[in-house]
Amino acid sequence: MIRFVFYLLMALNIFACKAPQNKEQTIKLDWQPGVNAPKHYPIRTVFGSFSNGERTCGITTGVRRNGGWGLGGKEMTTGRFVPNKLTLGWFSYAEDKFYKGEFDLPADTMEALFKQGFIKRGGTHSRYNRLIVNAYPKGGVALWMKVGGNRIVEVAHFQGEEMEYNWKSMYPYATDTREELNDFVMKQAKGSLEYIAQHGITQEPFKTIFRQRYNYTISLDSVPHNKTIHIMTEFFNGEMDTMLGDELEHNFFKNKAVTKYISFRWVKDKVVYYGKIYFDAKEMYDLFDKMSTECPDEPYVMHLKPDYSTRKLTVTLSSSTQEIEIQRTGKIGKSSSQKEAELF
CATH class of the missing domain: 2.60.40 (Immunoglobulin-like)
Structure with missing residues (x-):
């Protein structure tokens, strides 16, 4: 009987070890x-x-x-x-x-x-x-x-x-009234009272406007993928994406929210350059709405165009039939690090 119990416990232990993991x-x-x-x-x-x-x-x-x-x-x-x-x-x-x-x-x-x-x-x-x-x-x-x-x-x-x-x-020891404390907090949130006076209390743009997606890709003009270090993009819907390595080559057209900010680094003539640009929400949404109305069901390209002589960066949004320049311009500069350039 003791031997039987011993073998039974061994068997149970073996099955327990082989049981699929969570x-x-x-x-x-x-x-x-x-x-x-x-x-x-x-x-x-x-x-x-x-x-x-x-x-x-x-x-x-x-x-x-x-x-x-x-x-x-x-x-x-x-x-x-x-x-x-x-x-x-x-x-x-x-x-x-x-x-x-x-x-x-x-x-x-x-x-x-x-x-x-x-x-x-x-x-x-x-x-x-x-x-x-x-x-x-x-x-x-x-x-x-x-x-x-x-x-x-x-x-x-x-x-x-x-x-x-x-x-x-929330305020067990407060002597101020609920209205007074709410008013104090809203005044501390700088610009909030003015913003609400203009826009009201609404779920927009957070619920739907910022979450609109368009089929587009981001391209650094005249710079091959193997000379691009990375392209980092922040979107108005709260997302962020960093494209580097194989993703620069294969992450072409896909549905993205509208771009809020871009920073990127690339190599030209063994010099590492960087660029960055912030976008205006109204301008960008008006532009994408215009493109989606005039060129429905068509992917777009956001072209980043560095000018090495002026150190300025221009950006355009283009389809197969038109190209529109975005009014905001960015800046480019040279990196002090040569380590990345040596990798290319």
Whole structure:
């Protein structure tokens, strides 16, 4: 009988060792959450967490946020799992309202991004390490995943609902009234009262306008891919992308949000150059709307054209039938580092 029990325990141990591993055990995850809000619509989180039914990663509460659209907040917690649920409660100072939501996350998409990561120059693999949440007016919530300073991907948008909540619990020792404290916070958010007076309290441009996508690619004129070090682009929808290596050659036309900022580096005659340009939102959206109306179902090219004699950078958006120059101009310069040039 003792021998039988011994063999049975051995068999169970063997089967346990051969049992398939949990999906999450195959990915080494280490990410931090971050909560923020558009700069003219400050919020204060009152509860929040990411979870997967077994584990939870809390979100810092009691902190006012209005760092800017697409930016994360500073959190001390760390998650090491693929979440499938986001719970969030917050107070909107501009609206004087509380909102809440329990949102189902696209866990399969997030797991695929965690596995994919980002390949840097030299083949170094970096994983997504930030989950960024933004709350915007009337209960809107956006979620991005970020890997270092290289890529930010929009994952989902949600709609929360109003809730009743004890406002006094946020300021248990305050002597000012609710109206006085709200007014104080809104005045601290510089330009917010003026912005709201002009635009009102609306979910735009965050919900739909910034999220419009167009089929276009970005090209550095007269510079071959093997002489381009990288092209880094920030978009108005909060995303960011860095193209380098093989991606410069194969990441041609794909649906992107409208470009907000571009920086890039390239090599010409063994000299490393860099360029950067910020774009105006109204000009860019008017331009893309014009292109999509006049050239529907056609991909576009955003041409970056450096002028080495004037050190200026011009940018155009072109289709097969027309080319329009963007009024904003950028600058180019020479890098002091020769190390990158030696690689080409």
